[in-house]
Amino acid sequence: MPLLYYRSLQNAEIALWKATEHSDFFRDNLKEQDFPTDQVEQIHHPEKIHQWYASRFLLCRIYPAAIQLYSQRKPYLFNGPEISFSHSQDVVAVQISHYKSGIDVQWADPKLKVISARFLNDMDMETVKTSDEIISLSIIWSIKEAVFKYYGTGLTFKHIEVKHYDPVSDTALAVANRNGEKQTHKLIVDYIDGMSLAYVIE
Structure with missing residues (x-):
């Protein structure tokens, strides 16, 4: 599905995606971009796995530099902007901000x-x-x-x-x-x- 919502502010970007695609779609896309996905091995619930893949896919879509900068320890871009994730059912949201973020x-x-x-x-x-x-x-x-x-x-x-x-x-x-x-x-x-x-x- 396309973006449900996108907004670019002076110091932040916000996006929502309705993740109706299968988890494999997001996983394969991330792997093609060499985005680190080892953290998924610690998640056992299928819905949470789907949300993880979808939210990182959305992150890379609006901020491609995340592929090189992403740290697996927490939602944080090393030497990059701050990031906040959210999800509810099949919708995922991402905020990227040059200040502290919360979405x-x-x-x-x-x-x-x-x-x-x-x-x-x-x-x-x-x-x-x-x-x-x-x-x-x-x-x-x-x-x-x-x-x-x-x-x-x-x-x-x-x-x-x-x-x-x-x-x-x-x-x-x-x-x-x-x-x-x-x-x-x-x-x-x-x-x-x-x-x-x-x-x-x-």
Whole structure:
């Protein structure tokens, strides 16, 4: 399938791909480019293997230099820009940034309502108002997951508050309370074909 979404900002690139192809398609493409795939041997779930291949395929498609720079230890390009991966079902997302990065894609899944007490703060639903509760929950989840990935550690979803959401400009503000220090982050937030996408843009 072609790209679902692509955006180039001053210091970042963001892309989504609907990975309906078989895993072999992505694996063979990566091997043809000599992209290191040894890390897949540590993954046992077929869906996770598929997502790994698809996300690295997408990375190489929008940033070919990753083939030489990619480190297997974590989503990090040695001597290159920072990278963040996300996936939800058969959709994979990649953000490449010259600053810290954090991206999340999330289908509007009714299961989010079941676990909402684990990640919602008192005012989150008041801030993110949409025509559907599940859509609002998916947007809130994506915002918090993107900020969480921006830091990588020392933060829980309960310590991230969504302070502003504007569906017209597709922007949001979130405040992270990490180790007693509060930091505000600006994000781009889109809702595309039943799924939310959020990424930190500083």
